Structures are given as structure tokens and as C-alpha cells.
Amino acid sequence: MEHKNNDCNNLTPEVIKKLVESAHEAKKMSHSPYSKFRVGAAILTEEDKVIKGCNVENASYTLGVCAERCAIFKAISDGHKKFKALAIACDVIGLNLAPCGACRQIMHEFGGDYLIVLSQPDFTYKTITMNELLPFGFDDSDLNREKINYTN
Numbered sequence: 001m002e003h004k005n006n007d008c009n010n011l012t013p014e015v016i017k018k019l020v021e022s023a024h025e026a027k028k029m030s031h032s033p034y035s036k037f038r039v040g041a042a043i044l045t046e047e048d049k050v051i052k053g054c055n056v057e058n059a060s061y062t063l064g065v066c067a068e069r070c071a072i073f074k075a076i077s078d079g080h081k082k083f084k085a086l087a088i089a090c091d092v093i094g095l096n097l098a099p100c101g102a103c104r105q106i107m108h109e110f111g112g113d114y115l116i117v118l119s120q121p122d123f124t125y126k127t128i129t130m131n132e133l134l135p136f137g138f139d140d141s142d143l144n145r146e147k148i149n150y151t152n
């Protein structure tokens, strides 16, 4: 999965490279004075629009939001719900940072087959699909399954 040079999910290496660069650009906007852990994310929408997000921390620690969710919420609020890929960037040398569990669930809401690009500070990357990142993800189909009868 590392450094794919072939098409992934119909995306060329050039497109993926640009998305990784956008994630690193987004990282520069990070508001992370507490953790000192900058994260950036960039989503490629079905319409080939790139939407960036960064982690936004808060003095009330639990209120912060991750870069991935920031980017997704921006995309949704701009009217985009179908994605081709999402790239993530951090500053840790040698680490292909993967999303936290909460972000995986939010990301899964919008499809299981888009490409997740986990990059390093030197812009190298690994790719994985959303379904590989969150197998057996919970979604709306689970809500609509037949249920047992119960009384409260």
C-alpha cells in the first residue's frame, strides 16, 4: 500500500500528491497550543474541489475537533457529500497518521470506498480505503434493520 504509483480509486499519483500538499498546507492553520500536535486534512470532493481542515483545540480541552472532522464538516456545509479521497498530514517524522475512532465513524457516514491518504512530513504516503480503515462501520442501514419487540 505504500507509495502507490498506479491509479488508486481512479486517482492519479499527481492528484494524490496535490491532495497531500493541501493537507500539509491546512496543517499550517492548526490551532493546537495545548498539544503542539498540528494536523491537517484535505478532502477531494466528487466535483474535484479540495476542502481543507485543521485541528482546532480549546482551553476547555474536550471541545476541540480533529482536522478530519473539520474538513468534512466544511465540505458538508458547502454542499458536498460525496468524496473521492481524504488526505491527512501531521509533523511526526516517520508516522503515517491515521484518523482517531471518532473521525473514522464520521468519515464512514459519507461512504466506504473513498481513498484515505496517510502522509508523512516528507510528503510520502500510504493509501487505504475507508472500509479498510473502519470495517463493520455503523451506518444508516443498521438503523433500518428489523428489531425485536420491546417495552419500556
Ligand SMILES: [Zn+2]
Binding pocket: 066, 067, 068, 069, 099, 100, 101, 102, 103, 104
Ligand atoms: Zn479524530
